[in-house]
Amino acid sequence: MKFRDSIASARATLRYGKMRSVLTMLGIVIGIASVIVLMSIGKSAQDLIINQVQGLGSNLIIVVPGGSGNGRFQSPAQAQGIVVQSLTQQDITNLSRDPSIAAVAAEIHGQATASYGDNSEVVTYSGVTANFFDVMHTYTVQKGYPFTNADVQAYNHVVVLGASLAQTLFGNADPIGRTMYLKGQAFRVVGVLTPKGTGMFGINEDNLAIIPVSVAQKQILGVNYFSDFVIEANPTYTISFAQSRVEKILEQDHGITNPAQDDFTIETQQDVLNILGSITSVLTLFLTAIASISLLVGGIGIMNIMLVSVIERTREIGLRKAVGATNGDILQQFLIESVLVTVMGGIIGIAFGALVVTAVYFGVRAFSSLAWTFAFPPSAVVIAVVVSSVTGIVFGIYPARQAARKSPIDALRYE
Amino acid sequence: MIDVRDLAKDYIDDGGVTSALRGISFAIDKGDFVSIIGPSGSGKSTLLQILSFLDRPTGGSYTFLGKSIDDMTDAELAHVRNKEMGFVFQAFNLLSRLTVYENVEIPLIYSDVPIGGRKKLIEDAVAAVGLAEKLYVEAGKLSGGQKQRIAIARALVNDPGVVFADEPTGNLDSTSGAQVMEILDDLNRRGRTVILVTHETYTAEFANRIIALRDGQIERDSPVKSPRRSKDQFFK
Known part of the structure; x- marks a missing residue:
């Protein structure tokens, strides 16, 4: 047939x-x-x-506290809700000295109620170093200006608001120069971020407040450690070399001789992508x-x-x-x-x-x-x-x- | 053409062995018209099935065109059925969803006739049974007599040497039955061997030889002195 x-x-x-x-x-x-x-x-x-x-930049190295046992699929301590206090100001100082590292931005996160007049919203706030806005290209200030290192040093109560939080608190009014409250403390709004939209896993990245890291650490949370470092590698060095330097410096700082016992986890954009x-x-x-x-x-x-x-x-x-x-x-x-x-x-x-x-x-x-x-x-x-x-x-x-x-x-x- | 010697067919079932045929011996030459008759259960259909390669005997020998059935595989039997044998069934066995053309084409599908060469063969076969105008009619829409004539066209399309007809008039009225018998008679006159199974004596007498079976054995094998030759004689 x-x-x-x-x-x-x-x-x-x-x-x-x-x-x-x-x-x-x-x-x-x-x-x-x-x-x-x-x-x-x-x-x-x-x-x-x-x-x-990829929008974060391919030359960034993220350091989070807590080890991951060098296993690629074990989550760092922080992701499991364990607070590890291993990242300190001393680390920033030592890392910043290394020629392969262009900048070290540090963050600490918390949650608090933000309010202005009758409007209020529970938000995630980030205490950041002033160079955060330079290192994290995805956070651009649309209105006003980002706070400076002088603000951080002087413990100035200034805040840069995410676009949707600004809308929630101030409506159509211009928030720049106005005073709002975060965890009961008064902050002067100095900038509003460009809307970023809904980010990974549906998180609204516009509903946040960014304040000086010094204020967040000392005056709100009362801690000395950081939630993470965002490190910009010097473009004249390879990202993997910079990553190895970060690892070496932090191990020295933390007195760690066995890399398997690292109390921090380093992630590059490629790691995250993988x-x-x-x-x-x-x-x-x-x-x-x-x-x-x-x-x-x-x-x-x-x-x-x-x-x-x-x-x-x-x-x-x-x-x-x-x-x-x-x-x-x-x-x-x-x-x-x-x-x-x-x-x-x-x-x-x-x-x-x-x-x-x-x-x-x-x-x-x-x-x-x-x-x-x-x-x-x-x-x-x-x-x-x-x-x-x-x-x-x-x-x-x-x-x-x-x-x-x-x-x-x-x-x-x-x- | 056909030579059977001491042919037997036994069936094994729960009750033991049932003998459907035994000691059957005869020869059929090319161009013969043979009727196999007998009462119900005499073994005539079983014999036709073996002669037409649809079944194998359990004893004796069967030689078709010089080749023993025992030496042939099932695929070879299928090939011989396709090239050398035509079938006409009591129930017509046309596929009602297909047209006359498509029904008559079926044997050609299993032969080595190229697709482009089929149309003329089909048209000729259908014209030979007088239904050229029904070529593209669905088979289900034909009358019983027309269906059987198309079944004959299907049996002829591959130009077989022998046509097996199993009670071809059994489902037809007498007029249609007469037409069918006349076509079979005509086929025989044109040189084809026709082997007919029937329980109707007057239908059997269209043949020039009658093999009568009873209880699986040949009761009588005799020539017909004056075979019927036209549809007028069919009614007598």
Whole structure:
């Protein structure tokens, strides 16, 4: 039997039972569309996160307190809610002396109620060194000015507000020069940040207040340590060299001889990208695996329908064998029918998935400030076509074998 | 063309061995028209199935065109069925969802006839049974007599040497039955071997030889002195 004859026969059968064919296909359409949509959205989310991290600057080294055992997938102590006080002013002084390091910005974080008049909001505040605004390129002051080192040294109660916090507290009024309260202490607003939008994992990065680190440490929190350092490497040195220097200096400062016992964790942008890439890849894989369950269900539906079809067409099988069809011919005919159903379902699923992905793209763009990108990975299309064909073969082979094994006499007698 | 010697067919079931055929011996030459008759359960359908390669005997020998069935694989049997044998069934066995053209094409699908060379063969076969105008009609929309004539066209399309007809008039009214028998008679006159299974004596007498079976054995194997030759004689 020629392949073209098998295709023609399969098409005739599918055409004859249109409704049945469509319903059988539906399982595959949904399965393939789900896989396409989740792979595409996963890719868009990954791109979004990676773009945001890359926006921080590739020459930055982040130091957080607490060791990570040098294991790449163990979270530092801070991420587990453990307060480690290992990062100090002495560290900043020593790090700043090293030629491979251009600048060391330090931060300490806390939560407090910010208020102005009748308006109030619980916010995360950051106490930062004045060079923070130079080092962190993503924090730009849109209105007013960032506070200076003199403000930090003098314990001046000045604050730079995130865009949405400024809106919450002051509405349409100009906040610059006005006095607001943070944890009951008066602060003069000196600047408002450029809106950043929703950041990674849905955190609103505009709902924050930035104050001098000296005020945060001594007058609000009453501590000497820092939550993290953001270190800018000297561009004449490689980032990995600067990273090794930071590690060496901090180990010396902290009297650590065994690197496995480091009480700090160093992360470069690449480390963060790698970790985030792993997380999003695993998430995408996980979601795709869930979507694949619908493909499995669709495949079982195809097997079911094909088995019914084999029984219904028993006499046809008998006739075809009587006039010369071999077992292989019958196997091929039924297998091509099931593959045709799944491949057609796959193609419709890809088209449907593309529609959904496009709708999500425009929806996210219209209703959120996320820098969502349109991602429709070609690999998803290839995977969808391959998976739908394989589904047709896997779930079609059993019914096709049942058909091929029928004795022509019994088949012709079947009523 | 066909030579069977001491042919037997036993079925093994829960009750033991059932003998459907035993000690069957005869030869059929090219161009013969043979009717196999017998009452229900006499083994005539089983014999036809073996002669047409749809089943294998459990004893004896069967040689078709000089080759023993025992020496042939299932795929080879399928090939011989396709090239050398045509089938006409009592129940027509047309695929009602397909057109006449597509039904008659089925044996060609399993042969080595190229796709481009099929149309003329199909048109000729359908014209030979007088239904050229029905070529693109769905088989399900034909009358019983028309269906059987299309089934004959399907049996002829590969130009087989022998046509097996199993109760071809069993589901037809007498007029349609007569038309079908006339076509089979015509086929035989043009040189094809026709082997007919029937329980109707008057249908059997279209053949020039009748093999009568009873209880799985040949009861009688005799020539027909004056075979019926036209549809007018069909009604007598």
